[in-house]
Amino acid sequence: MPEVEQILHSFYELIVDGSLLRHCVASLFRVTVGFYLAVLIAVPFGILLGCCQSIYRLLNPFIQFLRPISPLAWAPFAILWFGIGDLPAIFIIFLTSFFPLLVATIAAAAGIHPMYFQVAANLQMSRWNSFRNVVLPAIIPNVIMVLRVTLGIAWVVVVAAEMIAVKSGLGYLIIDGRNALRLDRVIVAMTAIGTIGVILDSVMRKLERIESVRWRIEQK
Amino acid sequence: MNKSKIRLDRVTLEYGKDRKHWWGFGKNEGETINGATKRVLDGIDLEIEAGEFVSILGHSGCGKSTLLKIIAGFVKPSGGSVWIDGLPVDGPRGDHVFVFQEGALFPWLTILKNVSLALNSLPDPTERIRKAKQYLELVSLEAFEDYYPHMLSGGMRQRAEIARAIAARPDVLLFDEPFSGLDYLTRLQMREEVLYLHMMLGSTTILFVTHDIDEALQLSNRVVILSEPPGRIKSCYTIAIPHPRLLSSTALGELRTEIYHQLGVHAAL
Numbered sequence: 237m238p239e240v241e242q243i244l245h246s247f248y249e250l251i252v253d254g255s256l257l258r259h260c261v262a263s264l265f266r267v268t269v270g271f272y273l274a275v276l277i278a279v280p281f282g283i284l285l286g287c288c289q290s291i292y293r294l295l296n297p298f299i300q301f302l303r304p305i306s307p308l309a310w311a312p313f314a315i316l317w318f319g320i321g322d323l324p325a326i327f328i329i330f331l332t333s334f335f336p337l338l339v340a341t342i343a344a345a346a347g348i349h350p351m352y353f354q355v356a357a358n359l360q361m362s363r364w365n366s367f368r369n370v371v372l373p374a375i376i377p378n379v380i381m382v383l384r385v386t387l388g389i390a391w392v393v394v395v396a397a398e399m400i401a402v403k404s405g406l407g408y409l410i411i412d413g414r415n416a417l418r419l420d421r422v423i424v425a426m427t428a429i430g431t432i433g434v435i436l437d438s439v440m441r442k443l444e445r446i447e448s449v450r451w452r453i454e455q456k
Numbered sequence: 457m458n459k460s461k462i463r464l465d466r467v468t469l470e471y472g473k474d475r476k477h478w479w480g481f482g483k484n485e486g487e488t489i490n491g492a493t494k495r496v497l498d499g500i501d502l503e504i505e506a507g508e509f510v511s512i513l514g515h516s517g518c519g520k521s522t523l524l525k526i527i528a529g530f531v532k533p534s535g536g537s538v539w540i541d542g543l544p545v546d547g548p549r550g551d552h553v554f555v556f557q558e559g560a561l562f563p564w565l566t567i568l569k570n571v572s573l574a575l576n577s578l579p580d581p582t583e584r585i586r587k588a589k590q591y592l593e594l595v596s597l598e599a600f601e602d603y604y605p606h607m608l609s610g611g612m613r614q615r616a617e618i619a620r621a622i623a624a625r626p627d628v629l630l631f632d633e634p635f636s637g638l639d640y641l642t643r644l645q646m647r648e649e650v651l652y653l654h655m656m657l658g659s660t661t662i663l664f665v666t667h668d669i670d671e672a673l674q675l676s677n678r679v680v681i682l683s684e685p686p687g688r689i690k691s692c693y694t695i696a697i698p699h700p701r702l703l704s705s706t707a708l709g710e711l712r713t714e715i716y717h718q719l720g721v722h723a724a725l
Contacts, residue, residue: 354530355560357548359574359624369573373564451563451604 238420246420247427260428262404263394266322270329271390278337279379283371285338286345299338307331307393311400325397325405332393336386337379344378345371377444377452384440391433460503461541461661462628467526468535469497469519495686496522499536502680502689506627509654509662511672514682515719520665523687524630527663528554540628552628553621558637560617561605567616568592568601574623591623592616594656595649611642615649622653622660631664635671647674651699669715673708674701681718691718 250256285292307328314324352374356366398407406425413421443449471494496519504510514520525531527538529548538545540552548554561570572588592598595615605613614634621629631650635643651674654662666672672679676695683690693715697707716722 351556351560352562354528354548354554355556355562357530358528358550358553359576359620360550361573361576365576369562369565373562376564451606 238423243420243423246418247424250421250424256409256424256428259404259406259409259425260432262322262402262408263398263406263429264432266325266397266405267329267387267390267394269322270326271333271387273326274330274333274337274386274390275383278334279341282338282341283345283375286342286347286375287371289346292342292346299335303335303339308396315401320401322402324401325394325407328397329390329393333386333390336389337382340382341375341379344375344382348374377449380440380443380449383443384437387436387440388433391429391436395429461506461508462502462504462527462663463539464500464502464523464527464536465539466536467497467500467523467533467538468495469522469526469531470495470534497526497533498686498688500687500689504661504663504678506661507659508678509664509676510678510680511664511666511676512680512682513666513669513672513715513719514687515684516667518682518685519687520682521632523682524554524632524663524665527628528552528630530554550624551626552630553624553626554630554632555617555621555634557633558610558614559605561613561620563605566602566604567597567608567619570605570616571620571623574620588623591619594622594653595619609642610638611646614638614646618649618653622657627659628661628663631662631666633665633667636667643668643671647671651675655699669712669719670703673712673715674703679715681715684720 247256285295310328310331311324314327318324318327348371352370353366356370361369394405395407395410398405399411402408406429409425410422413419413425500523512520512523522531526533527540527545529538529545529552540549545552561567562573565573568585568588571591572584575584575587578584578587589598589601592601595618597612597616597619600608600612600616605616608616614637618634635646638646650662650664654660654675664672664675673695679693679695681690681692682688693711695708695711697705701708703709
């Protein structure tokens with residue numbers, strides 16, 4: 237283990253020369269883009285599959301086939317397809333976030349109590365209206381919860397994703413520190429990852445307090 | 457020829473046969489047990505006139521709620537047909553509205569917004585809100601319009617749901633044991649409210665599924681008793697006593713004894 241003074245010293249060093257901030261921003265950028273891409277695709281797709289059983293039956297085997305393959309197994313292909321730079325890491329983070337989000341959204345949409353659709357039919361809601369007034373609000377609490385969990389997983393994977401094809405990011409800092417036998421730097425990067433993880437989670441928790449989401453918590 | 461409001465023509469339901477829900481997905485209620493079919497309803501014939509208040513009584517599991525869901529168009533019968541105003545029921549419609557046991561208010565909307573959803577046909581949103589407030593006043597919930605359902609008591613929730621149902625201006629209201637989740641006192645109060653609404657709405661036809669004999673006696677023009685499963689109509693009683701009815705009156709007392717016997721209850725009397 238490196239000495240405490242040494243860790244503090246390299247902490248100071250990395251802050252002063254601005255590289256810690258640079259690495260943090262690089263990692264956050266990749267996680268943000270990969271995660272939001274996954275949300276934008278997985279949530280609408282999940283609603284469609286959750287509401288339409290015939291499409292679900294058709295596609296579910298493929299989803300279950302792809303789901304257990306570790307996103308890191310895609311690393312060589314990520315480099316092959318996207319070259320060197322941010323894109324392979326973003327792709328891996330996208331894959332990591334996509335399947336948990338998709339599966340949870342499908343379950344949330346399929347689990348909406350049939351009674352609510354019966355009420356919607358009685359109130360003569362149009363398809364669009366029942367989507368807006370029933371499907372969306374009913375799944376939002378579940379989706380927000382899984383967003384929180386998934387963002388955590390995405391943040392875990394960023395280190396692994398940055399071990400390939402990039403020269404920046406907290407994951408790179410760890411690999412670089414390991415190669416140079418600078419374990420003090422590795423610990424600095426680990427600390428930064430943990431701190432950002434706490435901040436990200438508290439931001440996501442704020443979402444759970446939105447008025448239209450609170451019903452789910454208070455109902456219990 | 458066919459003047460009655462609702463006509464059930466040999467309505468039969470068997471589980472394990474092709475029993476499709478109209479929404480086409482969700483849980484497969486009523487799957488076969490060991491491949492055997494189970495007959496739940498067995499040839500129900502019933503005619504109901506406009507403005508009638510008909511209670512359906514029976515043991516739990518006799519198919520009375522299912523019968524109501526068939527009339528609502530939520531469940532397709534495996535045999536027979538349902539006619540409302542001379543038209544066959546082939547799915548849920550806006551003019552016959554179902555009032556659920558409990559928890560059918562959208563929990564993510566305030567009760568005012570819940571009620572105003574029933575007024576979606578009005579193009580002007582301010583008019584929608586104004587009307588919705590009137591319906592909440594009708595069930596004395598105007599002070600709670602901005603409350604979410606989980607903030608209200610069971611009785612208030614049920615009143616809000618009734619307000620939403622009548623805001624849709626149905627001519628048939630289908631109540632599925634609407635008060636079974638409420639405490640005894642609230643239940644008594646709700647009887648008065650429903651009677652009041654039925655009087656006020658005039659020509660609205662009400663079907664009321666319950667297992668509370670007193671409720672049926674106090675509210676309805678007609679009581680229909682279903683047999684043990686598979687459900688058949690066992691007997692019908694017309695109650696011509698004007699409202700308000702005194703449950704302790706001899707006429708109702710005799711009827712109550714009679715109905716208890718019909719349902720196979722002797723010890724409780």
